[in-house]
Amino acid sequence: MTDAEPDGSLPARLRALLTGLGGDGRRRAKAAARGGQGDADLVLAEGPHLVEEAVRAGLTVVAVVATEEGRTGAAGEAVAALAHRGVPVHTVAARAFAGLAATRAPQGVLAVVRLPSPPPLAGAWAGEGLVLGLDAVQDPGNVGALARTARAAGAAMVALGRGSARPDDAKTLRASQGALFFVPAWRGDLAEAVAAARAAGARVAATAPRGGVAPWRADLRGPVLLLLGGEGAGLAPALAEAADLRLTLPMAAGESLGVAAAGAVVLYERVRQHAGAGGGGA
Numbered sequence: 001m002t003d004a005e006p007d008g009s010l011p012a013r014l015r016a017l018l019t020g021l022g023g024d025g026r027r028r029a030k031a032a033a034r035g036g037q038g039d040a041d042l043v044l045a046e047g048p049h050l051v052e053e054a055v056r057a058g059l060t061v062v063a064v065v066a067t068e069e070g071r072t073g074a075a076g077e078a079v080a081a082l083a084h085r086g087v088p089v090h091t092v093a094a095r096a097f098a099g100l101a102a103t104r105a106p107q108g109v110l111a112v113v114r115l116p117s118p119p120p121l122a123g124a125w126a127g128e129g130l131v132l133g134l135d136a137v138q139d140p141g142n143v144g145a146l147a148r149t150a151r152a153a154g155a156a157m158v159a160l161g162r163g164s165a166r167p168d169d170a171k172t173l174r175a176s177q178g179a180l181f182f183v184p185a186w187r188g189d190l191a192e193a194v195a196a197a198r199a200a201g202a203r204v205a206a207t208a209p210r211g212g213v214a215p216w217r218a219d220l221r222g223p224v225l226l227l228l229g230g231e232g233a234g235l236a237p238a239l240a241e242a243a244d245l246r247l248t249l250p251m252a253a254g255e256s257l258g259v260a261a262a263g264a265v266v267l268y269e270r271v272r273q274h275a276g277a278g279g280g281g282a
Helices: 012-021 025-035 048-056 068-072 076-084 094-100 140-152 170-176 190-199 237-241 259-274
Strands: 042-046 061-066 089-091 109-114 130-135 157-160 185-187 203-207 224-229 245-247
Touching: 012 042, 012 061, 012 109, 042 048, 042 170, 048 061, 048 076, 048 109, 061 068, 061 076, 061 094, 068 076, 068 089, 076 089, 130 140, 130 190, 130 259, 140 157, 140 170, 140 259, 190 203, 190 224, 190 237, 203 259, 224 237, 224 259
Parallel strands: 061 089, 130 157, 130 224, 157 185, 203 224, 203 245
Antiparallel strands: 042 109, 061 109
């Protein structure tokens, strides 16, 4: 266990990492570049819940920074367990911690965590696997919320297409409530994900503002790649055309739901179908 000075002194490399990891994806990438190639998958888990989830997921924790209260509060057991494993735990004063935290109301504990590496796309549809694909979903809050729902719905992976918020963005991670510690995030061209789904025998389903069938009238069971389009522009035409199923949510008023809400409806319709409550054509 390592204690910092009361003025908040920390090893220079750790302080540089915290400065970058607490920001958006661009700042995070710059911080990783300064720290070297091995830091490319590091993220900032801030607050008791995220620290506890990182421990629960069995992830590698590089370091912990906490106030005296943070070390003995809600995350006390998790911090003690990490210290017992030999993870450096740095104690700083509350004012110094506030200068390191990414949130406006710091909770006294944060950890630098290594995200899990996503498995190859080809294996994501094993059994009745589900992959959630997000095309240019730019808002970190939406990406995090969708990752959280995907975890609850049993998804094997979240595939983030070009233009989507990064999974290592501090806001994305907080919005996911730690889901990204359990559901790996793949990043790349979603056309590659579509090709991998086809090769694996999975169907491709995509939401559409009009012209599709209601999710509860489609069969969403079995291996599926579910594609959702970004805020405003929606799904890229080439991806929409590649879909085997086009899903449209009936609207009593308005034009569409937000992407996080629409995704939740479709994901839980799949859960309902797998639970035996009915399926395509119900």
